[in-house]
Amino acid sequence: MYRCFPRIVSRLTRLLLLAGMLVLAQLAHGNGNPGDTVRIAYVEFPPITYRNDDGEPSGMFIDITRKVALEAGYTPEFLYLPVSRAYLYLENGQIDAWTGVSGVPALMGHVLESWASPMPVQLSAWYLSGRSALNHFDQLQNKRVIVIGGYTYGGLLYWLEGQPSIRVTEAPNHRAALEMLKRDRGDYLLDYRQPVRDILTMPGDSQIRESEVRSRNLAWLFSLANPRAALLREEFDDAYVRLAERGEVPPVRVLNQGFVVPGFPEKYR
Structure with a gap:
């Protein structure tokens, strides 16, 4: 029995080392588990986001979102929705995120916006x-x-x-x-x-x-009905930065308040 003990310890050590290597590899590519699905809504907004003739999600923001999700360790599941349905699903947690724009008054208190934004709208x-x-x-x-x-x-x-x-x-x-x-x-x-x-x-x-x-700015809006909303935002932002450093997505932008024409209703700024 005692003769087997060193071999058991050695085997446990190897298993712990292997587990540690797997964790480090996962952290290097985002915190999501490969194959985990993130449900992302998109609306008809060509050429930014739209459903093509084959019924598939398309558009420049869709392409970027797919890259970011995969870099973060997730498989994106895109859902084509009317904008009002996207709002509702964000509120009740039927989707994890929306490829939308920042500063939507109706969504205040229901979403977390990404810090990263590929372009203005x-x-x-x-x-x-x-x-x-x-x-x-x-x-x-x-x-x-x-x-x-x-x-x-x-x-x-x-x-x-x-x-x-x-x-x-x-x-x-x-x-x-x-x-x-x-x-x-x-x-x-x-x-x-x-x-x-x-x-x-x-x-x-x-x-x-x-x-x-x-x-406004394009952004990923994460549903606060999902308890992992803050983590998802962090993972997507970090993934975007890594991709930008490799030149695979537009450079990281310094965001500002943007332009508003005089007289624009204060409630919707």
Whole structure:
């Protein structure tokens, strides 16, 4: 019996060393266990996030998210949702995260935002050449405003709909919204820069002008209904930094408050 004891100790030592090496390897590649699934919502927001013709998640933010999740040690499971459903699922914990934007008032107290942000997102007011640029938000009073169906603009839509002097008209998509603007079915179109600039290729689009309204940052928003929300944020941020250092994602950005047009409703800044 005593003769076997050194061999048992030696075997235990080897097992402990192996376990330690596995832990160190895991820490080097994020704290998630390889194969663990993280449920990530995305919405129709081309070219940032969207569902392609094959029904698969696509877009520049989707590509970055996939890299970051894998670097952190997770397998991303993408869920395509309307934005209102994404908000609800973040609140009740049916998803772990959303590839969205920072500073959404309706989500305050329900999410943790990542510190890392690959790029800014610009909300603009689009109008026709020869008409007035939007230099103050009060200029929307007594005007017709086109919006995109399914978008809440960080809650700003509810403010617009509550203004008796602003007539809100909904378009089913970005292309339809531009055509409505060109046909004088609205004075301004509220829409994001990236999706609109991506499709300004049709005859007559050259007459469309842009005024900046509000800038925010792309971010991963982690559901506080998940007890691991803070850990997930840390893992994603750390993974993003490692990828940025290797040149596989955009450089780490120094975030600021961004631009806000004068008169923008304080509640939705």
